[in-house]
Amino acid sequence: MNLLEDLTPAQQEAVTHGEGPLLILAGAGSGKTRVITRRVAYLIHQGVRPGNILAITFTNKAAGEMRQRIEALLPHSRVLISTFHSLGARLLRQYADRLSLDRNFTIYDQSDRARLVKVALEDAGIDNARFTPETIAAAISKAKNQLLNPERYAQQAGDFFSQTVAGVYPAYEKRLRAANALDFDDLLFWPALALKHDPELRAELDSRFRFVLIDEYQDTNQAQYAIARGLSVDNPNLCVVGDPDQSIYAWRGSDIRNILDFERDFPS
Template identity: 45%
Template sequence: MTGDLLTSLNEPQQQAVLHEGAALLLLAGAGSGKTRALTHRIAHLIHQRGVPPWRIMAVTFTNKAAAEMRERLEALLGRDKLPWVATFHASCVRILRQEIEHLGYSSDFTIYDDQDQLRLLRELLKERNIAEKELKPRALATFIDNAKNRGLTPQACARLGVDDPGLIELYRLYQQRLKQGNALDFGDLLLLTVQLFEEVAAVRSRWQERFSHLLIDEFQDTNRVQYRLMQLLTGAQTHLCVVGDDDQSIYRWRGAEVSNILGFDRDYAGTRIIRLEQNYRS
């Protein structure tokens, strides 16, 4: 089976599939066959190294990318051997449905979309007698979203002391109202998962022990809270593989930190870096 998995790959892709040991940073631009290398690596782990599928977690950025990866893996492995493949946010929903009671929510929490968020913010502004011409709900939503992308709770914002105290207080009230309604917004999915892992050591250890292999695609697009989530999911025995393009970032508008990929090998000593430089689209 190893031969079958490797025959369609070039040499750097084969190296990525066969790598063992330290963290792996796969630098790959569009059209370089990175998804093929990633899916073949997962198939190799399951078929050749005997890693149970449930011990592998693969994280992507979009539902479309997750569906494509699942489809490719199903072709390689069959439907009954698929590992965990999901976006960051979908992964956090699955974790929180099982664990969020540790944070004082119930597992049947509601997830607010943008319109739900704006409706609640309008209510808060009205209650505080703040006219929308003075502070637009969407501007407040942007402030809150940016804070969450940086991994900052209202309390953390207050400690830093760099943001407007009035905005921070509205952020605090917004979070309070969400919790009263057993609701989370999109940013909370990541922020609360990070909070959960940071505050409840037993939960963090359980999830670290569950996954022996963590693979993250489009790593250049991770923001601070996503990078922190990766760190918290990575235990002493976790094999980490991240794939990204160090020359592009389509998610900067969501607070992506290109420094995450540029400084990855500083955070993970002994990282092996492999470049996929052959372009299959040109």
């Protein structure tokens, strides 16, 4: 199959882009997934090893669709196609020793998290009927997506609610460790911090994933942004696709500045 035959000139330019950062602004229905999958196939045809390519999207459904399209173009290509959270879980299990984690950790879902927050409230001696465990859990989730550990969160806690969360957050983390568990947000939090603070690990992963492609980049939060940037230092071959007008996860901590500032982050 000719990878370029049914693409517009702009799409062809994106697919055949060589090394270096690439920002693709594209709205819904504009063939974003087609461009990403064709670019992956093009890179492999140009001699890039499949194991050096990482494609990231936001949902398992989208990752599955992308995987099917790439398999149709290049059967058995073995490109890693993942959500951010699945990638985080993979890295945390692989590098658990470096992060002082047990690789057999359990991943807690939202109901587990709310249950643990309720226990942490008791541990912290906080009896406050004004806020539900779910509300406090959501605040801790947002803190982790902003890469705020309990100490840093407490430093900026101003109002009564934030101070309540600051009192619960350390107790919640202690309970997680005791249960050998991570919550869903830890799957982003810990890899992001590792990439920031462990230069050797960052260089190893940057070398492994020489080409990184991310769909729906406008929906990334600070933790996801840190992962994307950490994987694109020595090999800044980061291709991001998104539409600033389509950001839908602001309530969950997404930061529209990540896509708006892409050209500032990568002046080349």
